[in-house]
Amino acid sequence: MAINYKDLSDEELLYGAKTCPGCGAPIAVRLALKILGARTFVCVTASCLGATTTVYPQTSFFVNNAIAAFPATASTIAGMSAAVEMQGLEDVTILGIAGDGGTADIGLQALSGLCERNDNVIFICYDNEAYMNTGIQRSSATPYGAWTTTSPVNETGTAKGETRIRKNLFDIVSAHRVPYCATASTSYPRDFMEKIAKAKNLKGTKFVHVHAPCPTGWGYPSEKTIEYGRLAVETGLWYLAEYENGKVTLNLAPKVFKPVESYLAPQRRFRHLKEEDFKVIEKQRDEEWALLKAKAAS
Amino acid sequence: MFHQGKNLFLSGNEAAAEGVRLCRPQVIAAYPITPQTTLVEKLSEFVANREFPCKYLLVESEHSAMAATMGAAMIGCRVFTATSSQGLLYMCEMLSYVSGSRYPVVLANANRSTATPWNIFGDQRDSVAMRDSGWIQFYTESGQESLDTIIQAYKVAEHPEVSTPVMVNIDGFTLTHTYDLVNIPSQEEVEKFLPPLKTTNKFSLEAPKSLSFTIGPDFHLESRYQQQKAFHAAEDVIARVDDEFAGIFGRKYHGMVEQYRCDDAEHILTVMGSTAGTTRIVVDKLRAAGKKVGMIKVRCLRPFPKKFFAGLGGSCKALGVLDRNISFGYEGALYTEVRAAMLKPGASIRTLNFIAGLGGADISKADLELMFEKLGGIASGQESGQKEFGQEEQEHQYIGLRWS
Amino acid sequence: MKPHLNKDFRFPTNEREMLFGSGGDTGNLTAVNSGWRTFRPVIDHGKCIRCLFCWTYCPDGVIGKEDTELTIDYDYCKGCGICANECPKQAISMIKEEK
Structure with missing residues (x-):
């Protein structure tokens, strides 16, 4: 489905949320709802998005929505999907939304169950690379080197931020052989919305992992959200890919990556990184891309 | 079908x-x-x-x-x-x-x-x-x-x-x-x-x-x-x-709480769950022997039948509560609830808490008879006015405990 | 039309009006976000080519495209500046709010 901004509805199904200025999460959600429309049942986990949209008396979703317990987005939408089927509700989309912690950490078991059963839902993981709602703690999606309040940095050098590479959700979900799994970025809205449109028209569990930069947690000015999201892709530290019918497709493969410093150095969470750290990150990136390209080629 | x-x-x-x-x-x-x-x-x-x-x-x-x-x-x-x-x-x-x-x-x-x-x-x-x-x-x-x-x-x-x-x-x-x-x-x-x-x-x-x-x-x-x-x-x-x-x-369970042969009962045992079945048999047996015993079966822990226990009185002299649970550092949870509901000035019913049947341990008819016997004991102790509570019976009894 | 502040909203004053359980109406906006703003985006319609980048990227969806000129809902714009930063024609300026 080719997306033309001019044809999209001006109707907002998410509005007035108390997200920080420049937050990437509502970009992903409002654009997804542009595609999915008013007949969408939304289930958001306990997260920034939950905490900023549904605090009585204000409710910012204009479609049916519920907040799930932190580990339970996937299981709650599984029940919703069964109910929609049993009640014979036509053309209703069940949309689960969770952050990286609610997906890759505490929500992973239920997500695995969902994918294995292939319940008919769309699951969006908006990834801001840490537990932002509780105040920037490290998640398993926090990238190597990143400072968070629980992956601190000190002057003696015994603490250098996050020490592990991030968990690869795209691989984990696609290993369940779901009908559709994709990565996306809020900085590439056309690509993201095309993926949501594709997911809407498929039966079974569809998973879209969207990179959604966080000015507060990453430490950059609020107007730079789209810019940093784009730089993540251009430096090869994030990627746009799809898994469908057992095949991996790369939607965008930069011929030459921009230097990782251009993305990392201006962010407060990476400002302790040194030249040798950038080299480590570049090596990790190249290894990851070698695997990714091999998968895409097979 | x-x-x-x-x-x-x-x-x-x-x-x-x-x-x-x-x-x-x-x-x-x-x-x-x-x-x-x-x-x-x-x-x-x-x-x-x-x-x-x-x-x-x-x-x-x-x-x-x-x-x-x-x-x-x-x-x-x-x-x-x-x-x-x-x-x-x-x-x-x-x-x-x-x-x-x-x-x-x-x-x-x-x-x-x-x-x-x-x-x-x-x-x-x-x-x-x-x-x-x-x-x-x-x-x-x-x-x-x-x-x-x-x-x-x-x-x-x-x-x-x-x-x-x-x-x-x-x-x-x-x-x-x-x-x-x-x-x-x-x-x-x-x-x-x-x-x-x-x-x-x-x-x-x-x-x-x-x-x-x-x-x-x-x-x-x-x-x-x-x-x-x-x-x-x-x-x-x-x-x-x-x-x-x-x-x-055609089947009735008496809402939140059932009384079995409690009308003129002096010694009543409160139970919850399957133990009620065995307790009925024991009550019948003791009744046949002329003992004024009865059973209260708690069907709902929440809402708790507070009014029922608050109004308990009449012939009842000793009330036992059998708990198939224990709230460590206190006592059986049902016992706490029952006692709290019964609290009122001048309340004269003596109570005992029986902890039994933990981890699947059998609660036999003999165990239940023993509980009624202990209830009878504290009731008569109370009547004679000679024995203070806790002298002849511990308030909390661990039925079947090999040592204490 | 963008959603707007529910000016008629009143907190319940008795049990009958109290919401049930932990559920209620969707889309009930009881407070504006304009107070968050330090800078306000202002569109130079002479420069605007209606590429709709601002409309697409706006996290709060406050840019309207139903009129001949793009509009901004200043009740809910937080002044993040993404629109100005992403505008390919530099048609949006961020102007300091007068307090």
Whole structure:
């Protein structure tokens, strides 16, 4: 489905949320709802998005929505999907939304169950690379080197931020052989919305992992959200890919990556990184891309 | 529908499954755990054989089982799940989630001890630990009562003034795995008693809803007060539902609490769950021997039959409370509840707490007779005025303890 | 039309008006976000080519495209500046709010 901004509805199904200025999460959600429309049942986990949209008396979703317990987005939408089927509700989309912690950490078991059963839902993981709602703690999606309040940095050098590479959700979900799994970025809205449109028209569990930069947690000015999201892709530290019918497709493969410093150095969470750290990150990136390209080629 | 309106020889779990079948939940999500397994196996057979239209979700954990039933309840489906012990504890987060959102979920819990030490056998430490989860709690005495209580549970849970989830507790192995003749009501009669679920507390394409949201300090008390009022309303609803049930099916369970031969009883033992069955026999035997004994069977731990215990008096001189649980650092949980309800100036009933049947230990007729004997002892001690409480009997008795 | 502040909203004053359980209406906006703003985006319609990048990227969806000229809902704009940063024609300026 080719997306033309001019044809999209001006109707907002998410509005007035108390997200920080420049937050990437509502970009992903409002654009997804542009595609999915008013007949969408939304289930958001306990997260920034939950905490900023549904605090009585204000409710910012204009479609049916519920907040799930932190580990339970996937299981709650599984029940919703069964109910929609049993009640014979036509053309209703069940949309689960969770952050990286609610997906890759505490929500992973239920997500695995969902994918294995292939319940008919769309699951969006908006990834801001840490537990932002509780105040920037490290998640398993926090990238190597990143400072968070629980992956601190000190002057003696015994603490250098996050020490592990991030968990690869795209691989984990696609290993369940779901009908559709994709990565996306809020900085590439056309690509993201095309993926949501594709997911809407498929039966079974569809998973879209969207990179959604966080000015507060990453430490950059609020107007730079789209810019940093784009730089993540251009430096090869994030990627746009799809898994469908057992095949991996790369939607965008930069011929030459921009230097990782251009993305990392201006962010407060990476400002302790040194030249040798950038080299480590570049090596990790190249290894990851070698695997990714091999998968895409097979 | 070969076994409707029939008497069948069934285990407690099978009887409960028949009860669920008759209520026709549209979505079931469950995860296996001993001793609940034969219940969900039976249900999966029913669904596979299309005995009623239902989607059975094979979830990967109890937490997900409760979350998935909640997700379906959010869309207005009648739902069911079952668990036990560690599984109930694993659901803990979702239990208060469901009750605060007021979804009429029904859960069967096969009562079992909680690890550690590991033990798969029956006691009530699991559900008693979940006492404050905001669920109505029933405890059953037999397979028949388990079946009937499941049907009543939906009627209570779905009552608009209640709108609160219900947990039906069935003693692990003692009931779940023992066989008895069970009457299976007909589908028509059950449908007459239990019409399809009607609720506005759900998603709607016509009137969209925002569910399970945050209520901060400003209106939180009002919200919790509403829940408390629902439990107060449930007290009457439970009694009325039981009466209506008796009118249709001819079986009556006396609402939240039953008195057995208590009219002129001086020594009364309070029990909860399957032990009531054995206690009836012991009461009959002691009555035949001229002893003025009786039994109180607590059917609901929540709402708690506070008014009943507050009004206890008359002939009763000594009241025992048998707990198949223990709240470490205090005493049996039911004992605390009963004593608190009885507190009033000048109360003259002496009480004893019997801790027994933990981890599946048998509670024999002899044990129960011993309990009545001890009640008789403290009652006479009180009468003679010679013995202070605690001299001749410890307030808390551990029945069958090898040493102390 | 963008959603707007529910000016008629009143907190419940008795039990009957109290919301049930932990659920209620969707899309009930009881507070504006304009107070968060330090800078306000202002569109130079002479420069605007209606590429709709601002409309697409706006996290709060406050840019309207139903009129001949793009509009901004200043009740809900937080002044993040993404629109100005992403505008390929530099048609949006961020102007300091007068307090």
